Amino acid sequence: MRVSLVYERIREEEAQLMRAVERLGHELSLVHLNSDKYFTLDRGAMRSDVALIRAISQTNALLSSEMIEHMGVRCVNPSTVLRVCNNKLTTSMRLSEVGIPTPRTAVAFSPEGALRAARSIGFPVVLKPINGSWGRLVSLARDEEELRAIVEHREAIGSPYYRVHYIQEYVRKPGRDIRAYGTEEKFITAIYRISDHWITNTARGGKAEPVKPSSELEELVVRTCEALGGGFLGVDVAEDEGRGLLVMEANATTEFKNAARVTGVDIAGEIVRYALGS
Amino acid sequence: MEAICPVCGSPIRLPEDVIPGELLDCSSCNAVLEVFEEGGSYALREAQGILEDWGE
Numbered sequence: 001m002r003v004s005l006v007y008e009r010i011r012e013e014e015a016q017l018m019r020a021v022e023r024l025g026h027e028l029s030l031v032h033l034n035s036d037k038y039f040t041l042d043r044g045a046m047r048s049d050v051a052l053i054r055a056i057s058q059t060n061a062l063l064s065s066e067m068i069e070h071m072g073v074r075c076v077n078p079s080t081v082l083r084v085c086n087n088k089l090t091t092s093m094r095l096s097e098v099g100i101p102t103p104r105t106a107v108a109f110s111p112e113g114a115l116r117a118a119r120s121i122g123f124p125v126v127l128k129p130i131n132g133s134w135g136r137l138v139s140l141a142r143d144e145e146e147l148r149a150i151v152e153h154r155e156a157i158g159s160p161y162y163r164v165h166y167i168q169e170y171v172r173k174p175g176r177d178i179r180a181y182g183t184e185e186k187f188i189t190a191i192y193r194i195s196d197h198w199i200t201n202t203a204r205g206g207k208a209e210p211v212k213p214s215s216e217l218e219e220l221v222v223r224t225c226e227a228l229g230g231g232f233l234g235v236d237v238a239e240d241e242g243r244g245l246l247v248m249e250a251n252a253t254t255e256f257k258n259a260a261r262v263t264g265v266d267i268a269g270e271i272v273r274y275a276l277g278s
Numbered sequence: 279m280e281a282i283c284p285v286c287g288s289p290i291r292l293p294e295d296v297i298p299g300e301l302l303d304c305s306s307c308n309a310v311l312e313v314f315e316e317g318g319s320y321a322l323r324e325a326q327g328i329l330e331d332w333g334e
């Protein structure tokens with residue numbers, strides 16, 4: 001089979017995916033979006049069985065996957081799944097539709113609405129950009145004064161997206177959260193991300209340790225992947241002291257080098273096998 | 279294979295197995311450079327810093 005790797009940078013993850021494609025006996029084709037490539041709207045212009053979408057830019061990942069699908073090549077993850085995962089509000093709605101536990105969430109389109117939403121959820125609350133990544137501009141408001149300052153700042157940024165105030169209850173997690181990997185078919189592996197900071201993201205310097213998964217976690221990850229449209233996803237799960245496991249979000253162009261290192265699971269190989277349906 | 283550092287103009291020897299999207303350091307000026315393909319050969323540009331929509 002012929003596998004295209006659609007990417008911008010060769011990070012550790014992309015290098016592992018390249019090795020996995022060749023190790024599993026498939027032909028690798030590199031589609032470097034930052035080279036002098038261009039896409040036309042002609043169907044059949046790309047000769048490949050599947051394209052692994054690995055652009056770091058969420059915009060480029062989504063648009064390239066849409067074009068490649070238009071040319072008749074299946075993408076992993078599919079553009080529909082990238083679109084859902086790129087948007088925290090859409091993600092929340094999909095999870096809510098099928099009853100997957102998530103933090104209490106409210107959305108307001110005005111500063112006044114944001115304040116009422118936060119009061120109804122109860123302080124502290126977390127404000128997130130609906131299309132943010134790597135935990136950027138995720139803010140904690142401990143009281144009304146902090147909330148007003150954060151909202152005022154967002155309204156001043158100028159992008160209409162920052163005037164949509166996505167507000168969540170602050171999950172009291174035990175100094176760690178879970179990053180799990182899976183598909184709509186199976187759970188793959190999971191790590192704890194341990195950090196003293198309330199944003200536990202290994203991109204922000206958290207420490208990683210393997211998780212011994214409960215069947216509850218395994219089932220939650222598979223249901224989440226299914227609810228978001230079916231794909232190979234990195235699912236962020238928090239352990240709430242009162243409510244148990246809560247799904248925070250899912251990542252469709254997921255990083256995995258820390259998880260592969262601490263668990264010993266060949267996540268790149270799992271992605272390639274999943275993409276080729278084997 | 280050789281390419282020119284776009285920052286300081288020094289020639290840079292590219293590794294045999296170089297691939298587009300790799301980052302290289304210029305040993306003369308320490309600039310971080312991105313390899314890309316142009317007209318069937320490899321060229322270098324200064325690597326971009328993190329952009330607003332980067333990340334998972």
Ligand SMILES: [Zn+2]
Pocket residue numbers: 283284285286287288304305306307308309
């Ligand atoms: Zn130089």
